[in-house]
Amino acid sequence: MAESHLFVAMGNILNLRCDCWLAPTDQDLNIEATWTDAVAGLSEAANLTAGPSFRDGTIYAVAALDWPANEPVPVFTSVPVGGVRSAIELRPRIAAFLREAARAVSEMPRRATAETREVPLLALPFFGTAAGGGDLQRGEIMRAILRTILSELPTLGCDVVLVLQDEAAFALAQDIRRSESDYWLQLSRVHLDHAKALAHKARNGRLVPFLGSGVSITAGAPSWDGLLGKLAESVGLDPGMAKQFRKLSPLDQANILQSLHESPPSNRVGANESFGSLVSSFVRIERYGLAPTLLARLPSDGAITLNYDSLFERACADARLGRAVIPQDPREDETQAPAETDSRWLLKLHGSVAQPDSIVLTRDDYLGFNANREALSALVKAHLMTHHLLFVGFGLKDDHFHEIVHDVRRAMPNDHGSSTSLGTVLTLNTDPLQELAWKEKLSFISMDYPFSSDPARTLEIFLDALTCYSTASHSYFLAPRYEGGLNMKERQLRNEILKLKTLPAAVGESSVVGVIDEMLRTLGWSENASYDGEL
Numbered sequence: 001m002a003e004s005h006l007f008v009a010m011g012n013i014l015n016l017r018c019d020c021w022l023a024p025t026d027q028d029l030n031i032e033a034t035w036t037d038a039v040a041g042l043s044e045a046a047n048l049t050a051g052p053s054f055r056d057g058t059i060y061a062v063a064a065l066d067w068p069a070n071e072p073v074p075v076f077t078s079v080p081v082g083g084v085r086s087a088i089e090l091r092p093r094i095a096a097f098l099r100e101a102a103r104a105v106s107e108m109p110r111r112a113t114a115e116t117r118e119v120p121l122l123a124l125p126f127f128g129t130a131a132g133g134g135d136l137q138r139g140e141i142m143r144a145i146l147r148t149i150l151s152e153l154p155t156l157g158c159d160v161v162l163v164l165q166d167e168a169a170f171a172l173a174q175d176i177r178r179s180e181s182d183y184w185l186q187l188s189r190v191h192l193d194h195a196k197a198l199a200h201k202a203r204n205g206r207l208v209p210f211l212g213s214g215v216s217i218t219a220g221a222p223s224w225d226g227l228l229g230k231l232a233e234s235v236g237l238d239p240g241m242a243k244q245f246r247k248l249s250p251l252d253q254a255n256i257l258q259s260l261h262e263s264p265p266s267n268r269v270g271a272n273e274s275f276g277s278l279v280s281s282f283v284r285i286e287r288y289g290l291a292p293t294l295l296a297r298l299p300s301d302g303a304i305t306l307n308y309d310s311l312f313e314r315a316c317a318d319a320r321l322g323r324a325v326i327p328q329d330p331r332e333d334e335t336q337a338p339a340e341t342d343s344r345w346l347l348k349l350h351g352s353v354a355q356p357d358s359i360v361l362t363r364d365d366y367l368g369f370n371a372n373r374e375a376l377s378a379l380v381k382a383h384l385m386t387h388h389l390l391f392v393g394f395g396l397k398d399d400h401f402h403e404i405v406h407d408v409r410r411a412m413p414n415d416h417g418s419s420t421s422l423g424t425v426l427t428l429n430t431d432p433l434q435e436l437a438w439k440e441k442l443s444f445i446s447m448d449y450p451f452s453s454d455p456a457r458t459l460e461i462f463l464d465a466l467t468c469y470s471t472a473s474h475s476y477f478l479a480p481r482y483e484g485g486l487n488m489k490e491r492q493l494r495n496e497i498l499k500l501k502t503l504p505a506a507v508g509e510s511s512v513v514g515v516i517d518e519m520l521r522t523l524g525w526s527e528n529a530s531y532d533g534e535l
Contacts, residue, residue, distance in 0.1 A: 004119070004153040005186045005457075006146070007161040007464045008173045009293045010319040013123050014038050016072075016163060017219050017287040019111045020063065020101035022124035023074035027055050027081060032130065039074070046076050057081065060096035063104035072112050072123070075101045079128055087140035087484070090128045094148045097124060102158050116218050116289060118454050120158040126169055139476070139485020142172050150182055159457075161290065167320065168524050170297075172476035172485050174468045187461050194445050195462055198390060198424060199469035202298050206388050207470075209295050210423070211305040211312060214393020218289030218456070219311050222282060228253050230282045235260040251363035251399075258362050276356030283308045284353050288315045294463040295392065296321060299470055302387070304347045304380060306394070306401075308359055313346055325352065326376070347379055366399060377404055384408045389423030391442070392463070396425065396434065405441060426462065428455040479524030480531070497523070498531055 013021055023039075025031045029046045036042050045064040053059045054076070061077040077097040080089045105111055105120040113121055127145065129138050149160050164170045177183040184192055201207040217223055222230060228250060235257050237245060245253060258275045292315040295303075303323065305312060316323045323346040351358035360366060381404055383389065408422065421443045427434075430446040438444075447455035447462060476482045478498065483491060500516060507513070517527075 003186045004156045005159050005461050005464070006149050006153060006177075006183060007159065007290060007294070007460070008170070008177065008468065009161055009163050009290070010165065010167075010170050010297055010321075011163050011288075011293045011315060012165070012318040013125050013163040015287055015314065015318055016123055016161070016293060017113055017116070017289045018072045018121040018123040018161065019105050019108070019113050019158075020073045020075050020120075020122050022061075022077050022097045022101075022122075022127060023064075024079060024125070024127060024130070025076050026078050027057055029055075029076070034130075042074060045074065050076060054078065060093040061100040063100055070110065070112050073101075073104055073108075075104065077127070084128045084137065084141070087128075087137055087144040090141060091144055091148045094124070094127060094145055095152055097127075098122065098149065098152045098156055098158075098160065102156050105158060116220055117159075117457065119457060121290070122156075122158050122160045123163050124160070126162075126164055126166065129169075136481050137484055138166075138169060138479075139172065139482040142169055142485050143176065146173065146176055165320075167473065168476040168479035168482055171471060171473040172482060174471040175474065175476070176485075177468050184465060187458070187465055188449055191445070191447075191449075191458070191462055192465055195465035196469050198388075199466055201388050202300060202466070202470035203472050205299065205301070207298065208300050208383050208387045208389050209298055209303045210389045210391045210394060211292075211295065211303065211307055212392065212394025213307060214395075214428075215289075215291045215295070215305075216283070216285065216307050216309050216311055217393070218291045218460070219285050219287060219309075220289075221285050221307075221309055221311070224250060227279070227282055228257070231257045231261075231278065234278060234282075249363075251361075251366055254362040255364060258364075274356055276351070276359040279359050279361060280308065280353040280356045285309055285311055288312070290460045291392065291463060293319060294460070294467045297467050297471065299472065301344050302347070302383060303345070304349060304383070304389070306350045307348070308351055308353050310353055316344070316346070325354070326379075327355075327358070347376060349376055349380065380404050381408050384422045388421075391423055391425040392459075394425070396438065396442075426459060428459065475522065475524040477523040478520060480526055480529035482524065498525070501525075 009016075023031065023035060023042065023046075025046060029043070029050055031043055031046060045067060049062050049065045051062070054062050057078070061075050063073055063075045067073045075097055077093055077100075079093070084090060101122045102120075105122075111120055124145075126138075126141070128141055145162065149162070153160070162173065164173065187195070198207060213221070213224060231254075232242070232245070237257070237260060245256065248256070261275050261278060288311040292312045296312065296315040296319040303312070313323055313325055321344060323344040326345055326347045348358075350360040353359075384405065385408055405422065422441055424443045424445060425438075427444055427446050427448075429448045431444075435444050445462075447458040449458075476485060477490070478494060483494060486494060497520070500520070
């Protein structure tokens with residue numbers, strides 16, 4: 001049994017690819033509209049599933065019966081009758097969810113993440129803090145949730161992800177995990193040190209994620225070879241040509257498939273759609289995996305991807321760090337105000353499912369790439385020279401990328417004694433030849449080490465550590481309802497800082513007052529909240 005790991009992410013639990021998720025309810029099966037409006041059949045499943053033992057409070061959790069195959073299974077978990085009076089009350093209920101979800105997963109004929117994860121994944125929200133009545137005890141509840149999950153992990157046989165939608169809760173959870181080594185037992189010391197070093201670059205605004213197809217594969221998207229296989233089947237490639245076809249380069253394979261797709265006459269389904277639209281139909285995935293949602297929280301203004309799908313930008317939006325996509329879809333209404341992205345952007349070098357005709361796949365597409373997208377290439381070159389790129393799920397075989405790196409190396413000073421690389425590549429397996437080919441250009445961190453039987457999962461844990469240690473926010477510190485998550489000294493400091501707002505001099509037009517207010521807001525202070533009992 002693999003040692004289980006606890007992930008923490010910002011996002012929408014219903015958009016995350018997992019095997020089971022906690023659906024909050026009570027003994028009378030009351031479920032908030034937030035859940036029932038988004039998940040068809042949830043109330044009906046609760047009434048079908050919950051028996052007398054659940055309704056009388058003998059058991060706290062039960063997995064939905066007859067749920068659609070390959071869909072994440074809701075596990076109905078009850079809050080205390082009358083609401084949460086103490087965070088301690090939630091611990092047996094969280095434990096009940098984890099055990100029931102693990103049992104349900106073990107009995108599934110085929111689980112939702114089977115194609116992408118060896119270890120099942122269970123997801124839960126910030127349980128008990130909304131309709132559960134624990135909103136006033138968010139700090140205590142966060143610590144209770146984390147400790148309960150940690151105590152259950154050794155016998156669970158599943159990974160767990162706590163999915164949050166509150167900035168203060170996310171900051172507190174990451175601060176707790178940074179302060180305790182128990183949360184990183186599944187990661188080698190060397191890998192944790194690497195994650196911390198990259199996190200330092202991220203906090204300084206120097207780290208830019210560069211996403212390859214491996215990031216999307218974790219959500220069930222096809223690999224490059226898998227995509228070509230699906231396209232070949234769709235356009236009706238002659239099976240007798242398959243062996244010779246596979247000997248060609250992927251770019252030439254794509255060219256042939258496009259020609260077959262566009263060759264009349266054809267009675268195939270979808271023959272009238274463009275080749276780009278056909279490609280889009282195979283890479284349009286509904287739920288993102290762990291990798292996109294973890295990378296979404298890196299403190300980086302820019303991000304670059306070769307992927308066509310929209311998983312990363314959707315994960316960013318759910319993580320409250322939306323990004324403007326470059327190039328912008330020309331069909332968007334320019335009269336509408338742009339979404340608030342705080343100047344964050346995502347450069348999609350090879351096109352997007354939102355613009356099927358922009359997709360770069362064939363050799364003809366590649367040959368015309370530089371002429372059509374010189375400005376996009378220039379943006380990548382600038383970031384290679386001024387930032388540190390983090391390559392995730394990227395095989396470094398893209399011809400266009402090789403051209404970009406070549407141009408950057410020519411433009412940089414020829415200092416053979418320098419050990420500074422253009423970026424870091426996270427790889428699943430050690431490849432000495434690849435490292436030799438990119439010597440003095442890129443650094444490599446392999447997830448394949450003696451104690452890891454699943455490098456892909458190790459990569460997810462690595463990204464979790466990277467996100468945790470790059471989270472510099474302390475927005476929970478002065479946030480209302482979070483004082484219970486602080487230790488004694490922190491509470492004393494919180495009270496002293498809050499006293500700043502009771503000083504007569506803290507009111508007025510002085511520019512210093514504005515600076516102090518901004519500092520307080522950074523720490524989570526809200527001018528509309530009541531701090532009764534603390535001042």
